[in-house]
Amino acid sequence: MHRFLIKKLLLAVTTLLAISVITFALFFLVPSNPAEVMCGNRQRCGPERLAQIEQRMGLDQPAYVQYGQFMKGIFVGRTFGEGAAARDCPAPCLGFSFRNDEPVTAIVARTLPVTLSIVFGAAAVWLLIGLSVGMVSALRRGTFFDKVAVGTSLVGASMPIFFFGYLLLIVLVYETGLLPNPKYTPITENPAAWAGAMVLPWIGLGFLNSATYARLARAQMLETLSEDFVRTARAKGLSKATVYGRHALRAAITPIVTIAGLDLGTYLGGTVITETVFGFTGLGKTALNAALNLDMPIVMATVLLAAVFIITANVLVDVLYAVIDPRVRLS
Amino acid sequence: MTAAVIPETPGAYTGAAPYLQVRDLSVRFATEDGVVRAVDGVSFAVERGRTLGIVGESGSGKSVTSLAILGLHDPKRTTIAGQILLGGRDIVGLDEESIRRLRGRDMAMIFQDPLSALHPYYTVGRQVAEAYRVHHPDASWREAHRRAVEMLDRVGIPQPARRANQHPHEFSGGMRQRAMIAMALVNNPELLIADEPTTALDVTVQAQILDLLADLQREFHSAIILITHDLGVVSQVADDVLVMYAGRAVEYGTAEQVLRRPQHPYTWGLLSSVPSLHGDPDADLIPIRGNPPSMIHPPPGCAFHPRCGYALLGSASTPGAAAGACEVDVPQLRQVQERGHTVACHLPEGKRVEIYRRDIAQAGVVR
Ligand SMILES: Nc1ncnc2c1ncn2[C@@H]1O[C@H](COP(=O)(O)OP(=O)(O)OP(=O)(O)O)[C@@H](O)[C@H]1O
Ligand code: SF4
Ligand SMILES: [Mg+2]
Numbered sequence: 001m002h003r004f005l006i007k008k009l010l011l012a013v014t015t016l017l018a019i020s021v022i023t024f025a026l027f028f029l030v031p032s033n034p035a036e037v038m039c040g041n042r043q044r045c046g047p048e049r050l051a052q053i054e055q056r057m058g059l060d061q062p063a064y065v066q067y068g069q070f071m072k073g074i075f076v077g078r079t080f081g082e083g084a085a086a087r088d089c090p091a092p093c094l095g096f097s098f099r100n101d102e103p104v105t106a107i108v109a110r111t112l113p114v115t116l117s118i119v120f121g122a123a124a125v126w127l128l129i130g131l132s133v134g135m136v137s138a139l140r141r142g143t144f145f146d147k148v149a150v151g152t153s154l155v156g157a158s159m160p161i162f163f164f165g166y167l168l169l170i171v172l173v174y175e176t177g178l179l180p181n182p183k184y185t186p187i188t189e190n191p192a193a194w195a196g197a198m199v200l201p202w203i204g205l206g207f208l209n210s211a212t213y214a215r216l217a218r219a220q221m222l223e224t225l226s227e228d229f230v231r232t233a234r235a236k237g238l239s240k241a242t243v244y245g246r247h248a249l250r251a252a253i254t255p256i257v258t259i260a261g262l263d264l265g266t267y268l269g270g271t272v273i274t275e276t277v278f279g280f281t282g283l284g285k286t287a288l289n290a291a292l293n294l295d296m297p298i299v300m301a302t303v304l305l306a307a308v309f310i311i312t313a314n315v316l317v318d319v320l321y322a323v324i325d326p327r328v329r330l331s
Numbered sequence: 332m333t334a335a336v337i338p339e340t341p342g343a344y345t346g347a348a349p350y351l352q353v354r355d356l357s358v359r360f361a362t363e364d365g366v367v368r369a370v371d372g373v374s375f376a377v378e379r380g381r382t383l384g385i386v387g388e389s390g391s392g393k394s395v396t397s398l399a400i401l402g403l404h405d406p407k408r409t410t411i412a413g414q415i416l417l418g419g420r421d422i423v424g425l426d427e428e429s430i431r432r433l434r435g436r437d438m439a440m441i442f443q444d445p446l447s448a449l450h451p452y453y454t455v456g457r458q459v460a461e462a463y464r465v466h467h468p469d470a471s472w473r474e475a476h477r478r479a480v481e482m483l484d485r486v487g488i489p490q491p492a493r494r495a496n497q498h499p500h501e502f503s504g505g506m507r508q509r510a511m512i513a514m515a516l517v518n519n520p521e522l523l524i525a526d527e528p529t530t531a532l533d534v535t536v537q538a539q540i541l542d543l544l545a546d547l548q549r550e551f552h553s554a555i556i557l558i559t560h561d562l563g564v565v566s567q568v569a570d571d572v573l574v575m576y577a578g579r580a581v582e583y584g585t586a587e588q589v590l591r592r593p594q595h596p597y598t599w600g601l602l603s604s605v606p607s608l609h610g611d612p613d614a615d616l617i618p619i620r621g622n623p624p625s626m627i628h629p630p631p632g633c634a635f636h637p638r639c640g641y642a643l644l645g646s647a648s649t650p651g652a653a654a655g656a657c658e659v660d661v662p663q664l665r666q667v668q669e670r671g672h673t674v675a676c677h678l679p680e681g682k683r684v685e686i687y688r689r690d691i692a693q694a695g696v697v698r
Binding site: 229235242324 | 401403427431432433434435436439440442444447448449450451452461462465466498500511514
């Protein structure tokens with residue numbers, strides 16, 4: 001078990017390092033001079049000013065030195081420029097926005113909670129609805145409930161979020177006024193307002209994903225119910241509740257845990273469309289804007305963060321799998 | 332057509348009614364393609380302390396019969412007719428809760444592939460303990476666990492206390508089947524059904540498991556149904572033998588009668604295709620030609636007639652039997668001269684005995 005864990009962690013760290021190199025390379029692949037971008041769209045900088053900026057940013061150094069500086073910034077912090085113009089960037093330093101000089105860490109600190117709120121709330125919705133509908137559907141296969149559930153989830157699973165999201169906005173906000181136009185409020189400021197604003201994205205992303213999860217749960221449960229060990233459990237004289245709850249569910253849930261973990265990791269990196277539809281500035285929207293504006297420090301930070309989420313989710317899922325399935329521990 | 336003869340238990344047994352009596356059992360499944368008549372009018376009986384071997388090719392209805400006895404078919408898609416008397420009480424159509432109480436306590440089952448039949452995520456000891464606890468609700472998990480270790484020891488698993496805390500994948504195939512047996516016998520059931528318990532095991536382990544079953548039977552005095560398509564296994568352990576073809580019983584008698592003086596052409600075919608029963612190990616195995624029939628649209632008359640080398644077809648005439656009978660009439664199980672031996676075949680008995688002596692026994696196929 002320990003060796004298994006260490007192996008997984010080493011692999012995760014190596015992957016992250018590789019991704020940091022690739023992300024850093026993005027910086028150089030972009031066909032524009034960062035110093036020019038920093039000058040902004042309207043004002044024009046003379047060559048002197050550009051050189052000044054380049055030096056301050058360390059852009060005049062060779063690439064590997066710059067990468068070293070970048071990594072050092074993340075782990076111990078760094079200082080841009082020298083003397084009176086020096087600007088301190090404490091760890092985890094991700095640089096400053098080219099556009100408005102705001103520290104990238106501050107931007108992440110502001111937008112990440114938005115994405116976290118959307119994703120965890122929606123995940124609770126889709127796991128709760130998806131799993132229970134899928135399980136009941138499998139246990140009542142062929143009944144009216146099952147048929148309705150299968151039909152609905154087929155529609156849901158094939159509906160794009162921008163369509164469903166706008167539909168929700170039109171029906172619940174613009175036409176009936178049942179809900180106010182969502183406006184993000186940090187949970188620390190006003191939990192009720194926070195939840196009120198989150199209702200729409202939770203329903204939007206949560207419902208659509210519960211369709212996928214209901215289909216997954218139903219298929220997993222049906223497959224498990226036909227397993228020999230379920231027949232054995234019944235042959236022992238166990239009650240239906242024990243057979244389904246203790247024997248079938250435990251086996252059926254394992255692959256779902258895996259997929260849910262990976263989904264969560266992916267969504268935490270940003271839910272661009274959901275954020276855009278409901279007008280939130282989360283990590284996804286921020287990343288998209290930064291990419292459009294060639295604001296490279298933000299692009300690099302968001303890409304790196306998404307990678308961290310996905311890889312962490314991978315490690316957690318592997319560990320969880322090993323805890324659930326004793327067969328994994330040996331191999 | 333006369334009604335099916337309901338045979339008594341073959342051979343001489345002592346005591347009152349046999350523990351398990353199956354009478355005219357039919358099991359049908361409604362499927363999208365039509366009604367599957369998986370078991371059709373099968374009757375047999377098993378006394379405590381005796382072993383009935385049920386043989387037949389794949390798809391002949393052996394497993395469906397045993398699952399019907401345990402009441403494990405989905406009532407929504409299965410129609411079961413006939414009687415299954417367990418200790419004199421008919422359990423066909425019994426409500427789920429009543430039959431659940433019987434499962435694992437009065438009757439237990441072990442399956443072909445012990446790896447897939449055991450839950451991969453729970454320890455072996457816990458699974459055995461669970462089987463004990465469900466019928467001893469007052470027992471604590473500790474007591475149940477102690478009992479499980481005892482059973483694992485009894486079925487010959489070395490270091491049972493340590494092994495009880497391991498998972499099924501850490502066991503070898505033979506050890507897993509021993510664990511299954513421990514689980515099935517933990518409540519000392521009166522009836523044990525073993526559905527091809529040794530098919531997934533290699534030959535030496537096979538013999539050990541069969542020995543173990545025979546041993547445990549002497550100790551627990553249970554009635555055993557052993558399902559297999561290996562006549563070698565049957566000859567080793569069975570007291571009585573039921574031969575099934577396409578969901579029907581075609582020959583039934585003591586092991587001695589069915590294996591030494593078989594009268595049904597299908598039984599002859601099975602015997603000819605078993606290496607372990609050959610007098611001469613070099614003799615050619617003769618597999619039965621053709622394939623098992625569809626269970627939705629079985630052939631009319633004797634379901635075996637398209638594959639039978641002795642079928643009475645339209646043109647042929649055999650003294651004492653109607654021409655074409657095999658294609659038209661379903662043969663019923665009938666008592667032959669020897670008591671307790673029944674055969675479902677249109678050929679007259681004298682003819683069957685003659686053919687067996689001339690074509691089958693003489694050819695050195697069967698010892
Ligand atoms: N639940 C079911 N629904 C429909 N048909 C079924 C069902 N269970 C079994 N059958 C059919 O009933 C027939 C008998 O199956 P059964 O499993 O009893 O065969 P078997 O004699 O045990 O064969 P094997 O030696 O392969 O185990 C087969 O044709 C099978 O396809
Ligand atoms: S009844 Fe006819 S077809 Fe069937 S086994 Fe006997 S001889 Fe063959
Ligand atoms: Mg079978």
